[in-house]
Amino acid sequence: xxxxxxxxxxxxxxxxxxxxxxxxxxxxxxxxxxxxxxxxxxxxxxxxxxxxxxxxxxxxxxxxxxxxxxxxxxxxxxxxxxxxxxxxxxxxxxxxxxxxxxxxxxxxxxxxxxxxxxxxxxxxxxxxxxxxxxxxxxxxxxxxxxxxxxxxxxxxxxxxxxxxxxxxxxxxxxxxxxxxxxxxxxxxxxxxxxxxxxxxxxxxxxxxxxxxxxxxxxxxxxxxxxxxxxxxxxxxxxxxxxxxxxxxxxxxxxxxxxxxxxxxxxxxxxxxxxxxxxxxxxxxxxxxxxxxxxxxxxxxxxxxxxxxxxxxxxxxxxxxxxxxxxxxxxxxxxxxxxxxxxxxxxxxxx
Numbered sequence: 525x526x527x528x529x530x531x532x533x534x535x536x537x538x539x540x541x542x543x544x545x546x547x548x549x550x551x552x553x554x555x556x557x558x559x560x561x562x563x564x565x566x567x568x569x570x571x572x573x574x575x576x577x578x579x580x581x582x583x584x585x586x587x588x589x590x591x592x593x594x595x596x597x598x599x600x601x602x603x604x605x606x607x608x609x610x611x612x613x614x615x616x617x618x619x620x621x622x623x624x625x626x627x628x629x630x631x632x633x634x635x636x637x638x639x640x641x642x643x644x645x646x647x648x649x650x651x652x653x654x655x656x657x658x659x660x661x662x663x664x665x666x667x668x669x670x671x672x673x674x675x676x677x678x679x680x681x682x683x684x685x686x687x688x689x690x691x692x693x694x695x696x697x698x699x700x701x702x703x704x705x706x707x708x709x710x711x712x713x714x715x716x717x718x719x720x721x722x723x724x725x726x727x728x729x730x731x732x733x734x735x736x737x738x739x740x741x742x743x744x745x746x747x748x749x750x751x752x753x754x755x756x757x758x759x760x761x762x763x764x765x766x767x768x769x770x771x772x773x774x775x776x777x778x779x780x781x782x783x784x785x786x787x788x789x790x791x792x793x794x795x796x797x798x799x800x801x802x803x804x805x806x807x808x809x810x811x812x813x814x815x816x817x818x819x820x821x822x823x824x825x826x827x828x829x830x831x832x833x834x835x836x837x838x839x840x841x842x843x844x845x846x847x848x849x850x851x852x853x854x855x856x857x858x859x860x861x862x863x864x865x866x867x868x869x870x871x872x873x874x
Contacts, residue, residue: 526597527554528731529578529699534591536573536582536755538799545799547573547586549755552827555699560725560732562746562763564739564778568796570755571735575701578733579616580608595699614644617692617730619702619721623684626691627676633687634672640691659690662727663720682713686720693724700725700732706741718745739782743767751775754797754807757827761834771836773812806839816840 536548548570555561563571576582578593580600593600595615600608612618620626628636637656641647647655653672660668663686676684685705692700702721706714722745725732734746742749742763749766751759751774759772770776777792794811803809805821812820816839825837 528557528559528596529555529733530592530594531574531578532592532594534574534577534593535589536570536577536586537589538586540585546589546802547755547799548577550591551752551755551757553750553757553760555731555733557698558726558729558731559748560722560734560746561748561750562742563733563735563750563752564737564742565752566737566792566796568754568798569752571752572703573755574752575703575733575735579612579618579701580605581612581618610644613640613692613697614695615697615699617695617697617700619685619689619692619700619705621704621707623681623688624676626688627684629676631675632672633674633676637672637691637694640694644695655694656690659694660687662693662724663687663690664716665690681709682717685709685717689717689721689724693728693730696728696730698730700730701735702732703735704737705734706736739767739778751778754802756807756837758808758837759835760827761831765831765834769831769834771830771834772808772838773814774808775836777811806837814840 531551531553534548534551535546537544537546551570551574553561563574565571573582573586576586577588578600580603582588588601591601595611600611603611627633631639634653634656638649638652641652641655656672657668660671665671665683665686671679671683671687679687689705700721705721706717709717718741721732721734724730734742736742746763749759749761749763750757751766751772753774759766759770759775766775767779770779780790781792792811797803797807797810803821805819805823806812806815806825809815809820815821819839823839825839827835827837830836830838
């Protein structure tokens with residue numbers, strides 16, 4: 525079966541008078557029908573540029589330099605603005621980070637539902653109102669009549685995000701793109717919103733691309749995982765395999781920074797290179813504890829299959845540190861073990 529969304533060798537550039545920089549550098553991935561795929565990576569890894577290219581919301585000086593984006597077989601990269609507007613909403617539903625930025629502050633919510641629906645099909649006010657009420661009920665809004673008659677500024681953050689989800693799903697798009705949909709919400713509301721998006725996508729048979737910083741979210745909601753770094757996908761595969769047996773050192777670093785009971789939190793050293801300071805070879809070279817010979821410094825690794833369905837952009841997967849370099853880590857481990865033994869003997873402990 526052909527994938528619903530297929531991104532091939534995508535490059536996104538930002539051009540100025542002095543130079544051209546690339547926020548996305550040869551991204552490849554696909555999403556099947558009914559599949560939920562997660563995309564993770566630090567700020568500056570190219571996640572937002574990738575999804576804005578997919579939904580046709582790149583603004584100058586940003587543009588797609590090369591590559592293809594196919595939705596149900598149709599290449600979106602060569603379409604005019606009018607055709608892209610027809611696809612957004614009906615073909616791709618978008619749930620942004622900031623719901624208040626997506627909602628029109630001077631129009632009532634009901635009018636915004638009418639605008640979305642009528643941009644894609646003919647429908648009377650009564651039918652659109654019925655659909656809007658059904659969608660608002662579906663996203664857990666207890667008093668949809670009141671919400672339809674109100675404005676965005678009258679909503680809480682969680683309520684506004686529910687309205688945006690309802691607007692994104694009202695036309696039953698085959699693909700939903702959710703860009704950090706719980707940013708700025710408290711933990712309880714975050715879980716409710718994520719459960720809601722997952723439920724709506726499953727109920728309506730939509731595929732979903734979920735962009736997030738939270739690996740725990742991906743582990744719970746996504747069947748496959750894409751790890752992005754410096755504008756490239758550096759690891760991809762089934763979520764349970766990638767999280768259990770990461771093949772790229774960047775994925776290892778992300779997992780080490782996740783708080784877990786009984787394990788020391790290890791912050792990832794360094795930072796994502798800026799668009800103006802991308803290395804010549806492997807983009808992760810300066811931060812990699814496994815880096816090897818000059819090949820790492822001069823060549824950029826492509827994705828290769830390290831196990832069935834599991835891909836990683838690596839040359840080496842085993843540590844190359846010398847015994848002297850490993851000694852401090854060993855000493856730290858021994859010191860921690862001594863502290864644990866001392867703690868066991870401390871007064872007042874069982």
